[in-house]
Amino acid sequence: MQNQELSSLRKKIFLTAYPIKAAHIASAFSIVEILYSLYCDGVMHYNVTNLNDPDRDRFILSKGHASLAVYAILNKIGIISDAELSTFCRPGYSLGGEVNINETAGVEATTGSLGHGLSFGVGIALALKKKKSPGKVYVLVGNGEIQEGVMWEAVMTAYKFKLDNLVVILDDNKVQKMGFTRDTMRIDSWNERWAAFGWIVDETDGHNVEQLTAILKKKNNSDCPRIIIANTVKGKGVSIMENNPDWHFKMPYRRELKVFMKELNISEEELEDAKSISPCAL
Amino acid sequence: MQKAYLLALYELAQNDPNVVLLLADSGTSYDELIRSSMPDRVYDFGIxxxxxxxxxxxxxxxxLIPYVFTAGAFLAYRSMEFIRNDVCLQKMNVKLVGMGTGLGWSTLGPTHHTTEDLSILRAIPGLTILSPCDPAETSACIKLAYQIKGPVYVRIGMGGEKNIYADNPLLELGHFNTLRDGNDISVFASGIILNEVLRASDILQEHNISVKVLDACSIKPPDEACIREEAKSKKMLVAVEEHSVTGGLGSALLETLSSTGVPSKVLRIGINNQFGTGYGTYDEVVKANGLDGQSIAEKILSALESA
Structure with missing residues (x-):
């Protein structure tokens, strides 16, 4: 049942992107289970009928280009309609390639320029503490964007301010835009690096919902912020896209499309339907 | 100005529990006022x-309503993309207070001079920009910023500034106060450099040139009606700024006039496509950059002669 829901999310992401022929599909596929765990497996507290509840948990997608995964999950929980989803990147509509707080209900921060989301989340976590709110802040960061120096400013201040209400999930898919992260930046161990900054570190298979949820629900008994290093596969769910840097921002050609359709269980009819959807129906 | 800023902020913080002060290892001794009485309102983020x-x-x-306080150069330049994407693009109610702007850090030189902040920040949609000229106006700016539900940048000096206003000035967004009336030319300026402008106007008076001096504290939005009106009735408009002549107040005058069809000679006096030069006291560095009263008066006289 859960596997089917996860497959449906990937299918929806692909079919939403396909008519536009421009989207970060592999980056979105990398975080499907993480978002499912947060929004659909009881980790985050939120109220779909009161999105402005001051005590809600907040989710921030710091790697804003994986927006389609967020839209798909917001669609699944009933915040974004199917009709709205079909407006993705269409002129005259507001659902864009990067998440935007002003334009999409349920989005807590506008991101797109990498390295901003964690600092923004630190600010929310500080405000929630000041207001004595039980709300927590979950920030999903990419393994590439932590090369931005400002991320480490945020890492230091989260520890300084004892933000035990802040949880970072590192989508460690080992790939970034131009290639493998190991070729771009010499990295030994994320685990040790974050621990050295005082964070509580956990590591998990980022595609195993059961494991993710168990770790995300773990009580934080310290006064330190937490990071969960989620070992993920970029492009997870389509064999030719998995762990292949070429697919950072690419749509399948005719022959590749057959693999996508087969592995995502998409029929010819569904593909034609997706192409024919007119956002004017909204 | 820094003291006036802190006192105004202290008053706001006493009345509104959401007002907080953010620092990047950038406080002053005046912070102690808030630190000691309201320690949970001060957040030092380190450098x-x-x-x-x-x-x-x-x-x-x-x-929360954060007042972010640090050196203007580090605020405007280093964190520009964060001002743009996190504060302004997302319409967040954040107040940015840049200190030691213009040539204020007179002994530290160009890394600390804030002479392009207006060019950079004026271009960002949704950001209100205020540039007070004395302690009383600083206090008014901090309170006006609080009334505005959105991002505001306030450009202040290093401290020890003289009073220009006798009383608390009435500060309105998009309105320039007249500091001195005159018939021949109008000089627009904002910030501490208005002291030099007033000095220049005294010198020009000796040359029988009657100068109207306007306090352009509301840099963005500017007082467009005032600019248009002055352009109609004066033989020359002058913008004096402790800032680059590219993109600052002089540019704002020209932008306004470009849409009015009122041709008017506009003289821009400021820093000409270079970094601020020299070290010394504030007054010495202002002079080294041609922005003391005498230099301003000479530039205006020279422009009037060639007009």
Whole structure:
């Protein structure tokens, strides 16, 4: 049942992107289970009928280009309609390639320029503490964007301010835009690096919902912020896209499309339907 | 000015529990006032302006009203993208207070001079920009910024500034106060450099040139009606700025006039496509950059002669 829901999310992401022929599909596929765990497996507290509840948990997608995964999950929980989803990147509509707080209900921060989301989340976590709110802040960061120096400013201040209400999930898919992260930046161990900054570190298979949820629900008994290093596969769910840097921002050609359709269980009819959807129906 | 800023902020913080002060190892001795009586209102982010500005936006998204305080250069330049994306793009209620702007850090030189902040920040949609000229106006700006539900940048000096206003000035967005009336030319300026402008106007008076001096504290939005009106009735408009002549107040005058069809000679006096030069006291560095009263008067006289 859960596997089917996860497959449906990937299918929806692909079919939403396909008519536009421009989207970060592999980056979105990398975080499907993480978002499912947060929004659909009881980790985050939120109220779909009161999105402005001051005590809600907040989710921030710091790697804003994986927006389609967020839209798909917001669609699944009933915040974004199917009709709205079909407006993705269409002129005259507001659902864009990067998440935007002003334009999409349920989005807590506008991101797109990498390295901003964690600092923004630190600010929310500080405000929630000041207001004595039980709300927590979950920030999903990419393994590439932590090369931005400002991320480490945020890492230091989260520890300084004892933000035990802040949880970072590192989508460690080992790939970034131009290639493998190991070729771009010499990295030994994320685990040790974050621990050295005082964070509580956990590591998990980022595609195993059961494991993710168990770790995300773990009580934080310290006064330190937490990071969960989620070992993920970029492009997870389509064999030719998995762990292949070429697919950072690419749509399948005719022959590749057959693999996508087969592995995502998409029929010819569904593909034609997706192409024919007119956002004017909204 | 820094003291006036802190006293105004202290008053706001006493009346509104959401008002908080953010620092990047950038406080002054005046902070002690808030630190000692309201320690939970002061957040020192350490030396990391970008993170502080983005965190301010996050705080504002959860209902706080952060006043971010650090050197103008580090605020405007180093954290520019964070001001743009996190604060302004997301319409967050964050107040940015840049200190020692213009040539204020007179002994530290060009890394600390804030002479392009207006060019950079004026271009960002949704950001109100205020540039007070004395302690009383600083206090008024801090309070006006609080009334505005959105991002505001306030450009202040290093401290020890003289009073220009006898009483608390009436400060209105998009309105320039007249500091001195005159018939021949109108000089627009904002910030501490208005002291030099008033000195220049005394010198010009000796040459029988009657100068109207306008306080352009509301840099963005500017007082467009006033600019148009002055352009109609004066033989020359002058903008004096402790800032680059590219993109600052002089540019704002020209932008306004470009849409009015009122041709008017506009003289821009400021820093000409170079970094601020020289070291010394504030007055000495102002002089080294041709912005003392005498130099301003000479530039205006020379422009009037060639007009």
């Amino acid at each position: 990391g302006e970008e993170n502080m500005v983005a965190a301010a936006a996050g705080m504002a998204s959860a209902g």
